[in-house]
Amino acid sequence: MKKLHYILLFISIGTIQAQSIQSPSKSITLDFKLSQNGKPNYTVTYKNKPVILESFLGIKLKGGIDLASNFKIEDTKKSTFNETWQPVLGEQANIVNHYNELTISLSQTKVNIKMNIVFRIFDEGVAFRYDFPKQQNLNYFIISDEVSEFNLAGDNKVFWIPGDFDSNEYAYNETLFSNINTEKIDLNNGIGVKSISGKYTVQSPLMMKSANNLYLNIFEAAVVNYPVMHLDADVTNFKLKSHLVPNAIGDKAYLQAPCVSPWRTIMVSDDARDIVSSKMILNLNDPSKIDDTSWIKPMKYVGVWWEMHVGKATWDYAGSQNAQNTSVNDMKPTGKHGATTANTKRYIDFAAKNGFDGVLVEGWNVGWEDWFGNWKEEVFDFVTPYPDFNIAEVSAYAKSKGVKMIMHSETSGSVANLERHLDRSFENMKKYDYPAVKTGYVGRIIPRGEFHDGQTMVNHFNFVARRAADYKLMVNSHESSRPTGYSRTYPNYIAAEAARGTEFNAWSNGNPPMHETILPFTRLLGGPMDYTPGIFEIKMSHYDVSKKEQVHTTLAKQLALYVTMYSPLQMAADLPENYEKYADAFQFIKDVAADWDESKYLEAEPGDYLTVARKTKGKESWFLGAITDENPRKTEIKLDFLMPNKKYKAIIYQDGKTADWKNNPINYEIKTMQVTSKSKLKLVLAAGGGTAVSFVPIN
Structure with missing residues (x-):
């Protein structure tokens, strides 16, 4: 017992x-x-x-x-x-x-x-x-x-x-x-x-x-x-x-x-x-702490950005040789500065003509001559423009065209400096009617010895979003720690980069074709990514014949990324003249939504492929994106996500018969057909390729 x-x-x-x-x-x-x-x-x-x-x-x-x-x-x-x-x-x-x-x-x-x-x-x-x-x-x-x-x-x-x-x-x-x-x-x-x-x-x-x-x-x-x-x-x-x-x-x-x-x-x-x-x-995050969210809106934008990455323009006004101990008024401009009043107006005109919400301008403010690598405390004040950028004139011109400007605030890693100037910067944005800011954190962090992923910086990234909410401003952070769902609590934290983005294709070994098939399984689980897709001139030799760099996708895959890489903030990242050159393909970027009622993940295999269909917020139109890695792929997709007993016009943007991400990336075809929820689509994706489809209800 x-x-x-x-x-x-x-x-x-x-x-x-x-x-x-x-x-x-x-x-x-x-x-x-x-x-x-x-x-x-x-x-x-x-x-x-x-x-x-x-x-x-x-x-x-x-x-x-x-x-x-x-x-x-x-x-x-x-x-x-x-x-x-x-x-x-x-x-x-x-x-x-x-x-x-x-x-x-x-x-x-x-x-x-x-x-x-x-x-x-x-x-x-x-x-x-x-x-x-x-x-x-x-x-x-x-x-x-x-x-x-x-x-x-x-x-x-x-x-x-x-x-x-x-x-x-x-x-x-x-x-x-x-x-x-x-x-x-x-x-x-x-x-x-x-x-x-x-x-x-x-x-x-x-x-x-x-x-x-x-x-x-x-x-x-x-x-x-x-x-x-x-x-x-x-x-x-x-x-x-x-x-x-x-x-x-x-x-x-x-x-x-x-x-x-x-x-x-x-x-x-x-x-x-x-x-x-x-x-x-x-x-797993707290509900929104913002009571009135009516000012938080999706945005599609263009901007003075890619032209600097491809070497056509520069962020700086005068070049690094003129930076030391020289006031901006005494600097001799190089003539390659991208963020000029005239050039910005050109982007504003393009945005207004094509129905885009905003224009981003990088390099508009004083400090870019010696900003990188010096571990310098006072680089930017976030409010003073270069002599060739008239912020009041640009703002008024954008307003007359129904376009919003997006502020750019690069910190050069000097986070303490941004915090000292943060309210002044936000007040400047409100003065000139900028609804959103893109922050940047390139370089070693100041306070010195801190890391981008440490507690101090996590607190900073979250603080900027909270303080921006006080001003009813939206935030898109680049080079930040990766998001972990904080956009539920502060939905004005509309997007972040926090992963290897498109720009690396312009001046490094780039992003391999499988990259975009992995990011939705990793980085995007924590929140929207500002991946900046939409590059049409794939090879950098277009700008300089000596360059070997290129985007590691086909043009059709660049279109599909607007559906597979979720973000309510989507950039048409290429130059206006490149979109005008391929105007028929550009139509998809103009049409695609950035906010959704429903999303259907139809096919998925990390590192290999992804197919997503999404329904536009408040409308009956749908968009589909299918992408693959370095391997070509054939698949058949049921369209049973469409509304029953309704006809749709499907506009299909697909890889051409000889398309290949490396050898023939700009080969694409566009075809139109009538479909219903009982239809099936056969998709043929080239190596590094994709397919983008818009479904428009037929009344």
Whole structure:
């Protein structure tokens, strides 16, 4: 009897120490328990297949306090949440947020500190975060490390970029997990500032595919007052561990209870479309804190930008040789300055003629002569234009044409300088009726020693969005940390770059054809990307016969990107004269929407192909984009997403019969046919190619 009593007691304790929770559809199961030394750990399965093996959790505080072991469970709580909410701008008019939640209340027995671990289980994945309640033994504290683990079930195929604290502008590597090695990548890639943290450190979001055809993505959501999480890879044992970006003195995060960490996310499915269409990252962020959002609007724009990348014009007014200790009024202009009043008016005329909402002008303001590489504090004041750019005249001209101007504020990495001038800059924007700003963060960060992905910079990027909201201004950040869904909370944070964009094709080894088939599975999970597509003159030899660089797509794929790369802020990035040269293809860019009621991911395979159909917000028109990697592809698409019993005119922009991204990229065809929801479209995509289709209802 004593022996039986002991066994029953053991089972009782084991039951208290372990918890299990499933997703609403019951396809995902998460099991949590404490090990014998009080170490919290979890496992994840998908349809009874192992996804995450036993993985430990915890936080370490500066001063030697270990919040990763010696815990006991004080309480557990389960709940269910189900809502449908409406984003201000987005891929869907309605987003379902449905999950089951498990909260584990823990107490560290040696230091008597309480910490909760909160799990949310969605049908597309698992999220967890650390919650530090208000308590006597924990007020201000410093995170020295986070030991969240993701113990994988095998040697997955993985799409990765190196764990660089200062840049996410890398082309993706496609290898087995066991072959991750940042020392083997080509660093002659056009990235100006690199801070790669380790041989086996990679960035999240990390997209993977297992040998048994499960798609897996590890990321984070709601990064607020916390550094970005990179991942240390144990390539022998197929494990990942969180790697927080440090500040200038090596600390990771300064916090005060009560507070929470960002969510760590694990998406999993046997259908790649579930990953790429997931709204889980957005759902894990707080609802909008902006009451009146009527001023937040989608924009399609052109701008004085690509001509500088291709060498036709310059950002600077006088050239670097005239920069030192010379006032702008004494500078001798080079004659190549792009941001002149006359040139800007030309873009305004083009925008007005073709129905575009805005015009971006880079290089309009004083400071570009010696802005890069000097780690200089006071480069720009964000309000003073060059002598050949009359901001009042340009603003008045744009207003007369019904076009909005988009401000450009490059910081040269001097973030403290921007913050000192931020309100003055925003007041200047309001004075001249600029509704949106593109911020830039090229260079090493000032305050010196900080990284783009550290807590200080995360706080800065979020602060700019919040402060802009006070002025009813929209923000598009470039060279920022990658978004993690904060655009739900501040929907005026309309877009970001935060990945390797189109411009790299103009002056580096560029973006390989598979690049755009990976970004929707990685960078775009956290929010819209200002990828700046629409390049029609693919080869840079068009501007200089000695140049070998080119965009690594066909022209038809450039059109398809307006559908596959979601953003409510879309640039027609090429020069006006190039669009006039290919006016029939340009019609698709003029027609395509930037805000949507519905999005259907029809086909998806990371690194290979993607096909998306989207319904225009408030209209019955649809647009379809299909892209492929370096391999040609044939496919047949059902049009059952169209309204039943209605006829549509389908205008198909496709690769020509001899099209090829490298050898014949501008070969395209346009054809028109009548279709219904019962029709099928046969698509033929060239190597590095794509197809774009507009569906217009026939009344």
